[in-house]
Amino acid sequence: MTPRRRERPPRVLYLSFYFPPSRASGVYRARATANHLAAEGWDVTVLAAPLTFLHEAVGSVDEKLAETVDERIKIERPRLNQFIWQRDVRRFSRFRRAMPVAAQYIYRLGQRIFPEHYASWGWASVRRALRLHARRPFDVVLATGNPFASFAAAWLFHQTTRVPYVVDYRDSWTLDLFTDEPAFSEEHPVWAWERRVLRDASRAIFVNGALREWHAQRYPKVADRMMVVPNGWDQDLLQVPETNPRQPLPDGTARPLRFSYLGTVTNPQPVDELAEAFRLARQHPDLADAELNIFGHLGFFRGNDVSLLERLGLDPVTAEPASGVSYRGPVAKTDVATTYADSDVLVFMAGGSRYVTSGKIFEYMASGLPIVSVHAPGIAATEILRDYPLWFNAESLEPERIAQTMIAAGKMARDLTPESREAAMRHADKYTRQQVVAPLEAELRELAGVRRRVPQEGAGSS
Known part of the structure; x- marks a missing residue:
């Protein structure tokens, strides 16, 4: 495609349900992508979840993270039918209170059209996008999932406008990451939706090679349009100190070693194995x-x-606290550097199997601290961690073996030199968000048919 000259900046519609102040795990990829595009001269419009959903249904937000979104980015929040999340009868609509069975039936009918509870947001996003497009046309659409109503919305918008779209699988739609098996029966309508979305997508992005390979085997006609854009770490949110001295206690003795897990704890993670391994260690x-x-x-x-x-x-x-284990509560993304500075060893606990990477490992590596793995052997994250010089991996979920790696990591933490830490941090430099998002930006620019802008003196990317 030959780039065409234009005076206005390229315009991208970014369908990202989870966007700051959401604290969902994928929100950091979305925030960094939008910020990077804005820094590279794009006119960025994000369609995101309504704030009522984040505050009332999810129940927690990170307002400090919202402050890190580039002020040039325009954020719209289309409506979402919160039927399935409503628990307070007093907030039900008059129709639902009067005819609950009929209301349930109508809601389920909508699920037959697109089998996801976020479908109403997808349709509302298309309506909003069409109005915005009529005023000032978009050049390309980027949709990130989950939820995958964003993919359906990108497809429908494309059917109406012919604007090219890219889908970003920061999660898997039809593959169960915890069993390595398809998440739906072969007769489920979700497969038809994924086929049509991928058939018409200009690019399909995956966070690791294993996920790309699985989808390429299932959809070979689209394989040449699939690419990997890994997660990364955000330099603007994580100012890593050059040294991490272990300050002694007032009596001159060394303070206890601090192992830290930083991230959302979920039921599929090996929480029991971690607790038992630490007790043994x-x-x-x-x-x-x-x-x-x-x-x-x-x-x-x-x-x-x-x-x-x-x-x-x-x-x-x-x-x-019990047996050395303490729950310290949530940490704002903008404060995580302090948490790392007060830690000696980081615990990388992840659920799932070989298709799981987790965005947390990039930030962990950027800290330059020893990392203990607590996850099933062979997950995709090991491809990233393999060359990290301070990685301790039991290659097992047996608590006894994990405990041994904790002991070894603790010894490394006590003996850690500035030179060893610097070498570990150098490995993380290749995964800065600016580095990993740049190829995606180039693909979007090609699809939009525009040349890359010449950077202005003093300009930078997030």
Whole structure:
């Protein structure tokens, strides 16, 4: 495609349901992508989740993260039918209160058209996008999933306007990442939707090679349009200190080693194995007084915290520390550097199987600290961690073997030199978000038919 000259900047419609102030795991990829496009001269419009959903249904947000979104980005929030998430009868519509069975039937009919609870947001996004497009045309559409109503919306918008679109699989739509099996029966309508979305997409993006390969085998006619754009770490949110001195206590003795997990804790993760492994590790004299600090939310929705606290060995009501394990609560994304600075060893706990990467590992590597893996052997994340010089991997979920890697990582933390830490941080430099998003920006620019702008003096990318 020959780039055409134009005076206006290229215009992109970004369908990203989870966008700041959401704290969903994929929001950092979305924020960084939008910021990078804006910094590269794009006119960016994001269609995102309504704030009422984030505050009332999800129940938590990160307002500080919202402050890091480039002010040039325009954010629209189309309507979402929150039928399935409503629990307070007093907030039901008059029709639903009067005819609950009929209301349920009508809602299920909508699910037959597109089998996802976020479908109403997808249709509302198309309506909003068409109005915006009539005023000032978009050049390309980028849609990220989940939810995958964003993919359907991009497809329908393309059918109406012929504007090219790109789908970004930051999660899998039809593959169960915890079983390595298809997530739906072969007769399920979701397969027809994925086929038509990929058939007409100009590009399909995946976070790792394993996911790209699975989809390429299932949809070979689209394989040449599939590419990998891994996750990365955000330099503007993580100012890593050059050194990490382990300050002694006032009496001159070394303070206890601090193991830290930072991220959302979810039920599919090997939480029980982590708790048991740490209990065993503390039986070693070097780790007798060690701490395991859990930073982050417990689950993505309200009500997940009780069972997860119990699995960590903590009181589900008081969450009082026990056997060296403490739940420290959520940390704003803008404050994570302080958490890393106060840690000695990072715990990478992940659920799922070989298709799982997790965006957290890039940030972990950028800290330059020893990393202990607590996950099933052979997940996609190991491809990234393999060359990280401070990685400790039991290659097993047996607590005894994990405990041994914790002991080894603890020794490394005590003996860590500035030179060793610098070498570890150099490995992470290739995964800065600016580095990994640049190829996607180039693909979008090609699809939009525009030349790359000449950077202005002093300009930069996020």
